[in-house]
Amino acid sequence: MRNALWLDSLTITEEPRRSYDGKMRWGCVPANVLDHCLKCGVPADRLYKHGASPKKYADLPAHGHHVHIAVWVQRYRCRECSGTFDHPLPEMDDNRKMTNRCVAYVHEHGKHRTFADIAREIGVDEKTIRNVCKEGFVQALEDRDYGSPKILGIDELMLAGELRAIFVDVGAKRTLDIIEDRKKWQVARWLSRLDRTNVEIVTMDMTGHYRDVVRGNIPRAAVIIDKFHVIRMADFALKNARNRVRRNATGAGRRNPWGNVRMLQRSRHTLTVMEKLIVDGLCKNNPLVGMAYQAKESFRDIWKAGSRDNAERMFNEWSKSLPEEMDRDFGHIARSIDRHWREEVFAYFDYPATNAYVENRNGIIKIANRMGRGYSFETIRAKALLAPTMGKMKPCDHCDTATPAKTLREVTASDGWTGDVCGNCHFDFHKMHQQFKATENV
DSSP: OOOTTOOTTEEEEEEEEEOTTSEEEEEEEESSOOOBOTTTOOBGGGEEEEEEEEEEEEEEEETTEEEEEEEEEEEEEETTTOOEEEOOOTTEETTTTEEHHHHHHHHHHTTTSOHHHHHHHHTSOHHHHHHHHHHHHHHHHHTOOOOOOSEEEEEEEEETTEEEEEEEETTTTEEEEEESOOOHHHHHHHHHHSOOTTOOEEEEOSOHHHHHHHHHHOTTSEEEEOHHHHHHHHHHHHHHHHHHHHHHOOGGGGOOOHHHHHHHHSOGGGOOHHHHHHHHHHHHHOHHHHHHHHHHHHHHHHTTOSSHHHHHHHHHHHHHHOOGGGIIIIIHHHHHIIIIIHHHHHGGGTSOOOSHHHHHHHHHHHHHHHHHSSOOHHHHHHHHHHOOOSSOEEEOTTTOOEEEGGGOEEEEOTTSOEEEEOHHHHHHHHTSOOOOOOOTTO
């Protein structure tokens, strides 16, 4: 029968008592009898006791209290080899003064909780938790498999005062890696280490060296500029035009109500009847704002085109129809896309993938960084890559890849096969117009 601590290597000699600091302390001794020398292996009759001392270990909290275990450990000396050693405690970690199960708990929870929070729960110093987690992070990152993504997302985010490049498997909803910088040679080095045999699409924002590196390392992959980054350029142009009107206005015209700004930035299709009346009044009272709003809405309409040919035709018409007053704000968008990014921007209509999930991961990583306050880049990276997926994991019915259950989508193939599939298979089925075929193992 196991003891109250569920530690088979210990025998409880002192019932727990609660001290003034709220900790439960247990007194124990080793349960097993030493039968040989740990140095040379001679029988235990050649050993003699060489003093004893208590050792204290932190354990998992119980009943709302911190648990500390004091083990009275006997020290031995061998008559044959003259070696000295302590009685072994296989369920204890002497380096961290914790039970092994407590160390495992810290390794697991340190991936998604702050070090200070875990330290308060267990009743040890925050630095101890930090050191235990770092050891676990190193081993877990060494064993991590980055796989071979089908849709690779590339972006950057600000961490620890520097811009870092982040790589995400968009289809499988998984963060692949974060590297120290976003320089061209560092991105190229990371891509050279990736298994690129399965990469078909790479999504990114308008960063020239990302495109150059991808073309050099994954020439067969289609490069897609995230449509939300492109549409945001029109929103910034509208904002600049509106601010220019305010700077030249006097009196009430210089007011900047935030509600009006939000309504102008939203798509006209999402406005209520009252909001449409307000926007219509703003545009009529300020002709320049009206022209900017119309240019922004016409630009948004391009991304609702059903095909690439229609989208490019609408873009050409939009570029030519820009009023002269709008060239200062919207002209650079037309010229930039037409001269440098036309192929990558309109490739979205051939392969409709976006960087939305990458931006989602960026936001979550930044929140984790703010919660910790003062994390090094290595710690933030480890937490971002090792944080457990929230919710239940299930295999994709088509490719058998472990996927968060809430992201699986049901599809029905032309041959009658039905199943819940992951993001990659769903993209193939609905966007790439490929047919699923039932296999023997499905």
